[in-house]
Amino acid sequence: MVEYNAPIRDYDFLFNEMFDAIPIAQRLGYDFDSDFLSMLTEGWADHAKEVWLPINQLGDREGLKFNEGRISMPPEFKSAYNSSREGGWLSAACKPEHGGMGVPVFFQAVTWAEIGTSTNMAMSVLPALTLGVYDVLIEHGEKALVDYFATHLASGEWSGTMCLTEPHAGTDLGIISTKAIPQDDGTYRVTGTKIFITYGEHDMTDNIVHLVLAKTPGAPEGTKGISLFLVPKFLPSDWESGELVGISHELCADDNGVSCSGSEEKMGIHASPTCVMNFDDSVGWRVGELNTGMALMFQMMNQERLATGMMGLGLAEIAYQNSLAWAKDRRQGRDLKGPQDPNEEADNILVHPDVRRMLLEAKVNNEGCRALAAWTGILLDQMHSDDLEEAELATALVALFTPIVKAHFTDVACETASTCMQVMGGAGYCTEYGVEQFYRDVRISKIWEGTNGIQALDLAGRKITQNMGKNLRYLMWPLTEFIEENRDIPDMSEFNKPLHQGVRGLQQLTLLMIAEGQANPHFLASGATDYCRYFGNVLLAYMWAKMAKISIEKIGDPFYDAKLASARFFFKRIFPETVSLAAKIQSGHKTVMEFPTEMF
Numbered sequence: 047m048v049e050y051n052a053p054i055r056d057y058d059f060l061f062n063e064m065f066d067a068i069p070i071a072q073r074l075g076y077d078f079d080s081d082f083l084s085m086l087t088e089g090w091a092d093h094a095k096e097v098w099l100p101i102n103q104l105g106d107r108e109g110l111k112f113n114e115g116r117i118s119m120p121p122e123f124k125s126a127y128n129s130s131r132e133g134g135w136l137s138a139a140c141k142p143e144h145g146g147m148g149v150p151v152f153f154q155a156v157t158w159a160e161i162g163t164s165t166n167m168a169m170s171v172l173p174a175l176t177l178g179v180y181d182v183l184i185e186h187g188e189k190a191l192v193d194y195f196a197t198h199l200a201s202g203e204w205s206g207t208m209c210l211t212e213p214h215a216g217t218d219l220g221i222i223s224t225k226a227i228p229q230d231d232g233t234y235r236v237t238g239t240k241i242f243i244t245y246g247e248h249d250m251t252d253n254i255v256h257l258v259l260a261k262t263p264g265a266p267e268g269t270k271g272i273s274l275f276l277v278p279k280f281l282p283s284d285w286e287s288g289e290l291v292g293i294s295h296e297l298c299a300d301d302n303g304v305s306c307s308g309s310e311e312k313m314g315i316h317a318s319p320t321c322v323m324n325f326d327d328s329v330g331w332r333v334g335e336l337n338t339g340m341a342l343m344f345q346m347m348n349q350e351r352l353a354t355g356m357m358g359l360g361l362a363e364i365a366y367q368n369s370l371a372w373a374k375d376r377r378q379g380r381d382l383k384g385p386q387d388p389n390e391e392a393d394n395i396l397v398h399p400d401v402r403r404m405l406l407e408a409k410v411n412n413e414g415c416r417a418l419a420a421w422t423g424i425l426l427d428q429m430h431s432d433d434l435e436e437a438e439l440a441t442a443l444v445a446l447f448t449p450i451v452k453a454h455f456t457d458v459a460c461e462t463a464s465t466c467m468q469v470m471g472g473a474g475y476c477t478e479y480g481v482e483q484f485y486r487d488v489r490i491s492k493i494w495e496g497t498n499g500i501q502a503l504d505l506a507g508r509k510i511t512q513n514m515g516k517n518l519r520y521l522m523w524p525l526t527e528f529i530e531e532n533r534d535i536p537d538m539s540e541f542n543k544p545l546h547q548g549v550r551g552l553q554q555l556t557l558l559m560i561a562e563g564q565a566n567p568h569f570l571a572s573g574a575t576d577y578c579r580y581f582g583n584v585l586l587a588y589m590w591a592k593m594a595k596i597s598i599e600k601i602g603d604p605f606y607d608a609k610l611a612s613a614r615f616f617f618k619r620i621f622p623e624t625v626s627l628a629a630k631i632q633s634g635h636k637t638v639m640e641f642p643t644e645m646f
């Protein structure tokens with residue numbers, strides 16, 4: 047029996063004590079106070095636990111059924127989805143004029159995402175994708191397109207997909223071959239095959255709205271010639287020309303030349319369809335300017351990259367909770383210093399240092415990632431501030447954090463899920479206890495939305511030099527300010543000193559990556575993954591030092607005592623990996639690139 051308790055107290059601490067989420071949200075124009083935030087968090091946690099969690103194992107076991115181009119989902123998934131839709135839980139972040147609640151982005155991007163994934167990752171990706179399509183559409187779509195599609199997407203009545211990948215074009219989207227031919231009525235006819243499309247076909251919603259990357263005739267080579275098209279599975283029944291104004295919302299019985307020719311069998315998320323989608327002269331509308339498709343899709347992908355980082359955290363958290371619950375019951379062996387429970391046949395496994403190490407690594411990485419997620423979530427709101435300075439700073443930090451949240455959270459989450467399975471011994475490997483499902487489900491998070499290797503290259507090759515290095519400068523301000531503020535506080539020295547060293551190391555490594563990388567791109571690319579992990583560790587160190595600072599002032603309360611002890615564990619047992627990461631980065635590219643290819 048899988049257990050789950052949403053980390054509500056942690057969110058309260060992060061949003062109300064560590065970051066001033068409510069005053070910021072109010073300043074940005076949200077009608078939102080801390081009581082409403084608590085009500086929302088608790089309401090969503092209760093709903094997800096009652097409706098999504100109980101069918102998570104069923105989804106894994108039964109998966110979906112593909113038959114003659116149609117995919118049917120388990121009936122339990124359909125009723126859970128409808129119940130969430132009716133409760134308004136799928137449209138919290140959408141605008142009130144489209145029927146949403148209009149809550150701050152941080153609630154959706156952080157709290158909703160983590161709880162949704164913990165309770166049912168396969169289910170949670172459907173509304174996450176739909177919201178991504180909605181956001182791109184309302185920002186870049188023409189009014190008629192927004193008027194026709196936005197409300198249906200916001201309500202969850204229709205769902206969305208992102209169609210990028212083709213059989214020969216995964217990471218390298220510049221070589222896609224899907225074509226979009228302009229028509230006299232202003233629409234396009236889209237033809238091509240996309241693979242691996244999440245929820246490309248299913249029967250949970252009445253219509254599926256695909257955002258498709260395609261090339262128009264004569265478009266420039268590579269990614270500069272890609273445009274974005276909205277292609278619905280079903281067109282409106284009285285649709286005759288490209289005109290969407292004033293037509294009914296009844297749908298045609300025949301699909302719009304959009305068909306699904308298969309669904310992948312895969313390691314995890316069995317109840318999330320992964321489809322081969324064929325577009326055959328399908329009617330589509332362009333979203334945004336011609337040849338700007340990659341930039342627009344990147345807007346959605348960046349959102350999904352952050353969401354993917356949260357998927358990692360969500361699964362790592364539920365894996366931790368279940369391995370801890372199991373460990374609390376399990377008795378094996380004796381404490382090395384002598385029996386703790388002499389009247390029992392054996393001591394509880396929590397007496398063993400190695401079991402404690404595993405659980406602490408999981409707990410401390412999860413809480414560190416959650417803190418960084420909370421900060422990133424608030425920055426997502428601040429990006430839209432009318433105060434241009436605030437918006438610029440937030441935009442720069444989000445650009446910098448996106449590859450780190452995606453790659454570091456999911457790398458660590460995959461390790462955590464594996465560690466939690468290890469805590470449970472053989473039981474961890476068995477289906478009954480659920481943790482092996484989390485281990486399988488979480489693995490995709492390192493691959494989709496751009497592999498973690500690509501995230502690392504984005505960070506090291508683009509984000510640190512982007513805007514003349516402003517992204518990094520904006521991060522260094524709060525970091526150096528914090529280090530200075532705490533330099534002479536004795537209780538903070540165990541946290542502040544290693545943080546200071548880590549930040550200095552990051553600056554040196556960054557200069558090395560830029561200088562050597564300019565001379566030889568193989569140097570930069572060989573060190574990018576280690577650099578991303580180093581950077582992730584420095585950000586978590588900053589989060590843990592901040593959490594320690596708050597907790598020192600509240601010693602005696604178990605919540606804060608645990609935070610302080612966790613901060614100590616982070617700095618002594620996790621952060622030192624930065625030393626070996628630095629050595630690997632400094633060793634350069636030669637051992638990697640001079641290894642003869644024929645000797646692999």
Ligand SMILES: Cc1cc2nc3c(=O)[nH]c(=O)nc-3n(C[C@H](O)[C@H](O)[C@H](O)COP(=O)(O)OP(=O)(O)OC[C@H]3O[C@@H](n4cnc5c(N)ncnc54)[C@H](O)[C@@H]3O)c2cc1C
Pocket residue numbers: 207208209210211215216217218241242243244245312320490493494495496497498499500503
């Ligand atoms: C379950 C699932 C769901 C998915 N959902 C969607 C979806 O909804 N929509 C969609 O469009 N796609 C989706 N994808 C596709 C996913 O985004 C791609 O699989 C992913 O981006 C990697 O592309 P690829 O599989 O072609 O790997 P490849 O591009 O072939 O990469 C293979 C390896 O080479 C590395 N590599 C490739 N190019 C470079 C480079 N330039 N520099 C360094 N390393 C490089 C990669 O990091 C990787 O390790 C999904 C995939 C899966 C498995």
